[in-house]
Amino acid sequence: MLGFVLRRFGVAIPTILVIITVAFFMMRVAPGGPFDLERPMPEETRQVIMASYGLDKPLIFQYFDYMGNLFQGDLGPSLKLRDKNVAEIIAEGFPVSATIGLLSMLLAIGLGTLLGSIAALKQNSGTDFSVMTFAMVGISIPPFVMGPILALVFGLYLGLVPTGGLDPRYGMTPDRLILPVITLALPQIAIIARLMRASMIEVVRSNYIRTARAKGLSAPAVIIRHALRSAILPLVSYLGPASAAVISGSLVIERVFQLPGIGKHFVDAALQRDYTVVMGVVIVYATLIIVLNLLADLLYGVLNPKVKYES
């Protein structure tokens, strides 16, 4: 087990380094620079500013400077937002993004498992059909359609939730979080419900479930103690991709609902060539996704005794 974890870290660390390197050079190849887009400034001024950020050096030296600072935990200053460094921007945005993401994942796993299991146990019934229709809707409606519609209906027409976005000054109260969380979770609820249904259908047909029933266990005991345990395995291996999907989805959600998370910074920063902010967000999210994938794999091994880590 420990060997497995170490081996995975052995792959993960070079992977992150490659991601950082590729992102760094791709960003720099992009035409334009952080100081080109504003009002035109005198060339000498621009040179001075570029030099003060070390952007006048050859690219390869900039790269080594960046990596050197990174290893000391310094993500550098933002090139566009004055008086802020990247670490501060991320520290401000991360709690919002993480809360939304985590709540969405929990909602998706809970509701998806429940709906999928119910559909499977009542296969080909009206319930099954409604759940699968709901799942199809969830997969077919993109979050950036769902978000504005929900905001329009619940915020503007019904007045149940505030429409002004989630301003940190008012705190992260449930009524401000509910719409973003639901919007972000919906496609995942749908995918998990479909996964769960397929795997549950397969499991309840297996011999050991028939045995459990034959020996007189009650239906809930058979399902919860026996069927669910193995039916949930495909879901566990989906958790890695699911977390990546939630993180990508948050880029859109934070824009739709005007949330001050870090995803919202990313696209703006990329368009404005705010190199350090782009790099900071990529590093945080890449690390997060890789760690979550590793955790999902470990969890899979814990739940499925057939998996052996040594080999």
Add this chain to the structure above:
Amino acid sequence: MLTTPQEKAELLEKAAVRGRSLWDDARARLMRNRAAVVSMIVLGTLVFLATIGQLLWVHDYDTIYRDRVWIGPTMENLHILGTDAQGRDMVARILVGLGVSLMVGIVATFVSLVIGVTWGATAGFIGGRVDQLMMRFVDILYSLPFIFFVIILMVTFGRNIVLIFVAIGAVEWLTMARIVRGQTIALKGMEFVEAAHAAGVSRPNIIQRHIIPNVLGPVVVYVTLMIPVVILAESFLSFLGLGVQEPLTSLGRLISAGAQDMEPAPWTLIGPAVTMMVTLFCLNFIGDGLRDAIDPKDR
């Protein structure tokens, strides 16, 4: 479905000659799936509208009527789905957007199909260390936040429609590679392949007669289910302002604009959003139907 006596006779004749193939069975099962059949008809109509219909429609997608900004759905001047913030006809824009979205879906899926099948089949055939290395590479790519790279790519090389195809296709080939590799390895060890080999059938013939038809099923299913994923990915980029450029449009771009003008002009959101949902519904239903038809064991 296959009702005319002529067709029946032809089918019977074929059946007499070579029996019912895997594909005949699959087709029959697919035709019994009402959701899939309806979806095929609806999707066919949409494809027709997006290709021929936009040429025949009275308005052009980029004609700006300065005096007709944000007109609601009306029969006057045939703006049956209204006009947008610049006074362009919504029907024309939706048809063009649908065409672009479908094209992105098909081309990007094709790109990922080529990469995925080549990668997966190579890994599966060669096996051993090469296979391990190639699949480990896929595993690593799987855990990357690809959307970030696509965004950086779009920023770096400008918002070029060809690049959208390539970028999305390059991201989505991983699952295809896994599926094809799994199938290839499973098939290599199958008795009927061994039997064909023992009977002296040549290697190209085995590949053509046994391997390709058997790999094809899952691949076809996955391709159908991938087109909606790609369309979503493109609209995701468009929503973030990184997709196709004005005056050309895509469903994602229309939805993004509609979401901004939702309060004064809800029809600019509803038209494209419904079109997109119907398209994705159809593709998903067809994909599910195909999967059940080709691999019916889970039904």
